[in-house]
Amino acid sequence: MQIKKTVLFFFFILILTSCGNSVYIAEKWENGKPKITLRIDKGTKEKPEVYYMKAYYPNGNLFKEGLIKDSVEDGVWKSYYASGELKSKGSYTLGKRIGDYTIYYRNGKVEQTGTYEGDSITKAFLYDIKGAMMEIDSTSMWLDTTNSKPKWTDIQYAMMHMECNMIFFDNYDRGTQACTCFMDLIQKKLTYNVYEMMTDRQISQLMLYIRPEYKDCLDK
Secondary structure: OHHHHHHHHHHHHHHHHHHOOOEEEEEEOOOOOEEEEEEEEEEOOOOEEEEEEEEEOOOOOEEEEEEEEOOEEEEEEEEEOOOOOEEEEEEEEOOEEEEEEEEEOOOOOEEEEEEEEOOEEEEEEEEOOOOOEEOOOOHHHHOOOOOOOOOOOHHHHHHHHHHHHHHHHOOOOOOHHHHHHHHHHHOOOOOHHHHOOOOHHHHHHHHHHOHHHHHHHHHO
């Protein structure tokens, strides 16, 4: 009976291997975790033509995923927060954004919906954290210069710093100084609970809005 189970197990694995496309790790982080994996749908490992790519944060969680065709994004793409929640989803046609897209807060509520045509946004709707539509973007109004709450913990800081690098520079080894300068300042103006609920769009706006306050740090 044990031999029969073993034979059936290896037969099942053989079926999965023969039916599936090859998946391999294209790049790793310094900690050994995968940075990019590819599932080859057409072509070879040395010269992939169509493949499904997954990019990961250094903590091992998924950063973004989608199909690459002719070296550009194609089909539905999704991105995620470093803590694992879905961040956004939208479609591409040979590298150009097209159709409906949605951006989510970390708690799953919608922050923005809209439509792309010819790689340009033709309509967009913004929502606050409670789900109410915003007529005017109030992101900068969230800043609290009188914040007296304790600074973020080292773990909280590290998590948001990692997201900052991946969001704005798409590479954990670049932009470290900019993220450090920005986050050393922003944690004095916002509690962690408020900041972690912000989307990429809101954070990028804050980076520009308070840039004069950390410009000297960038110039060092």
